[in-house]
Amino acid sequence: MREIDILSLARENVKRMKPYSSARDDFEGTASIFLDANENPFPQDYNRYPDPHQRILKAVIAELKGIKPDQIFLGNGSDEAIDLLFRVFCEPGKDSMIAPQPTYGMYAVGADVNDVEIIKATLTPEFDLNTSALLSLIQPTTKIIFLCSPNNPSGNLINRSEIEALLRSFNGIVVVDEAYIDFTESESWSKRIVEFKNLVILQTLSKAWGLAGLRIGMCFANEEIVSLINKIKPPYNINAFSQSEALKTITTKKALKEKMVKDLTLERETLRNSLSALSRVKKIYPSQANFLLVQVTNAKSLYKQLIDKGIVVRDRSTVILCDDCLRITIGTKEENKQLIQAISLL
Numbered sequence: 288m289r290e291i292d293i294l295s296l297a298r299e300n301v302k303r304m305k306p307y308s309s310a311r312d313d314f315e316g317t318a319s320i321f322l323d324a325n326e327n328p329f330p331q332d333y334n335r336y337p338d339p340h341q342r343i344l345k346a347v348i349a350e351l352k353g354i355k356p357d358q359i360f361l362g363n364g365s366d367e368a369i370d371l372l373f374r375v376f377c378e379p380g381k382d383s384m385i386a387p388q389p390t391y392g393m394y395a396v397g398a399d400v401n402d403v404e405i406i407k408a409t410l411t412p413e414f415d416l417n418t419s420a421l422l423s424l425i426q427p428t429t430k431i432i433f434l435c436s437p438n439n440p441s442g443n444l445i446n447r448s449e450i451e452a453l454l455r456s457f458n459g460i461v462v463v464d465e466a467y468i469d470f471t472e473s474e475s476w477s478k479r480i481v482e483f484k485n486l487v488i489l490q491t492l493s494k495a496w497g498l499a500g501l502r503i504g505m506c507f508a509n510e511e512i513v514s515l516i517n518k519i520k521p522p523y524n525i526n527a528f529s530q531s532e533a534l535k536t537i538t539t540k541k542a543l544k545e546k547m548v549k550d551l552t553l554e555r556e557t558l559r560n561s562l563s564a565l566s567r568v569k570k571i572y573p574s575q576a577n578f579l580l581v582q583v584t585n586a587k588s589l590y591k592q593l594i595d596k597g598i599v600v601r602d603r604s605t606v607i608l609c610d611d612c613l614r615i616t617i618g619t620k621e622e623n624k625q626l627i628q629a630i631s632l633l
Contacts, residue, residue: 291458291484293511296376296430301519309339309522337527340517344525344534348505351537352477358507360516363524365466365489365504366393368516369433372487373401375515376430376460383426386433387416389440389606391464394433404428409607414441414572416449422456431460437467440603440614442574444473454483460512462487467576469495469548470555477507484509492533494577495548496540501529551577555617561627562615568630569611578616586611589633596629 294302310324327334345356352359362368377384379402386394387408398405406424411417416434425432432453436445445463454461463476465488477488488507493499503525506516536544555574562568562581567589570582583589586604590613593600601614617623 293484293509293515296459296485297515298375298378301375301515304518306518307522309336311336311339312522333527335527336523337525337530339522339524341525341530344530344537347534347537352475352507354477354480354507355510357510358480358513360506360508360513360520361525362504362506362520364493364502365464365491365506366397367520367524368489368504368506369393369397369462370400371516371520372431372460372462373397373403374519375512377401377403379403381428382430383428384431384433385421385424385429387421389414389438389603389608390433390435391439391466403430410438410441412608414438414443414608416445416453418449418452418456421453425457425459429457429459431462432457433462433464435464435466437465437471437574437576439466439576440578440601440606440609440612441572441580442467442576442578443572444471444575447473450476454486457485460485460487462489464489466491466494469544470552470577471575473575480507480509484511487512492536496536496544497547498533498536501532503529503533551617554620554623555579557620558615558617558623558627561623562630565627565630567633578614580609580612580614582610582612584611586613589613589630592633593626593629598626598629600626 314323324336326336341361345359345361348359349356360368383404383406384398385406385408387410395405406429408421408424434445434450437443438445450463465475468475468490476486480486490505492501492503559571559579562571567584568581569584572580586602590600590602603609603612603614
C-alpha cells in the first residue's frame, strides 16, 4: 500500500475547525423521552430528526458492498459528496482540479462554486484515459482528479490499468465515479480503497436501484477521508423518509434490482440494433451504462423534432468529442419502440 498523508492534503481551516454537534451527536444509547432537540413532541410520521450518521443504512450498504460502515459517506445525491470533497481538499482561489472531458458536468460546477481552477484535459477519441498525458498537466496546486467510469456521456468503462497508473503516480485525491457500475460486469474500485488511500469512489441509488427521487449518493473511501467529509457536512443531510425507503428497498428488493438491470442491459442491445438500422444514425458508441451515445445527422434538429413528439433525449452535440451526438437513456421496451418509430418517420 502506497503511503499518502491524507491530512496533509486537507485545507488547514478544515483540520482546525470544530464540527457542529447536533443533539443526536451528543446522545448515545436508547431513551424513551427526547427533550434535547427542540422537536415537536406530538407523534407524527416525521416529527423527529433523522439519524445524522445514517448508521442502520450504512451498515446494510457496508454488507452489500463488502466494506466497513466508517468507509461510507452518504450524501444528498453524489453532488453533495463532490461539493464536500472540494471543500475539504481545495483552497478557494489557489488549488486546481482535473476532470478529463467529456464527462459529468457537476465536477466543473463544483469547481466553479468553490473557486477551484479547472485544468483543461480531454479523453482520447475513444473516450479513454491517457495517463501519461494527464500526468503532464498536473500542477503543484492540483488536489483532485475526477474520472467517471462508465463515463457520462459516452458510456464506456475507463481502462483499469490507466486508472491504476494514475493512482500510483498522483499524490492527490483520485475520484472514480461509478454511478453506472451496476450495468457492467466490472468489479468496483471500492474493493481497493484499503490499497489506495487517495482513492474515492462515488456510487448512487438513483440508477440501477431506481431511487433517483430519494437523492442518496454513496461515497466510499478510507476512514480518514470519510472523517474529514463528515466533519463539514450538514448535520441532517439525509432525511428520515429517504433513509427508511432506501433501507427498505436494499433489504427487500435486491432481486427486483437485479431483474431491472438485466432487462435494461438486454434492452440496451435491442435499442442499439434498432438504431443501427436507421439511415439517420451514423454511429453508436460502445456502452456499459443505461444509455447510448448516438451520432446522428443534424443532432440539434432531431432533438427538437423528438421534443415535438413528446420524446425527450439529451442533446450532447456541443460537448467536446460529441459532435452531432444525442445521449439516449434506455427506457422500457414500449418507450424504446416509440422512439425508433418516431425517428424512422422524421
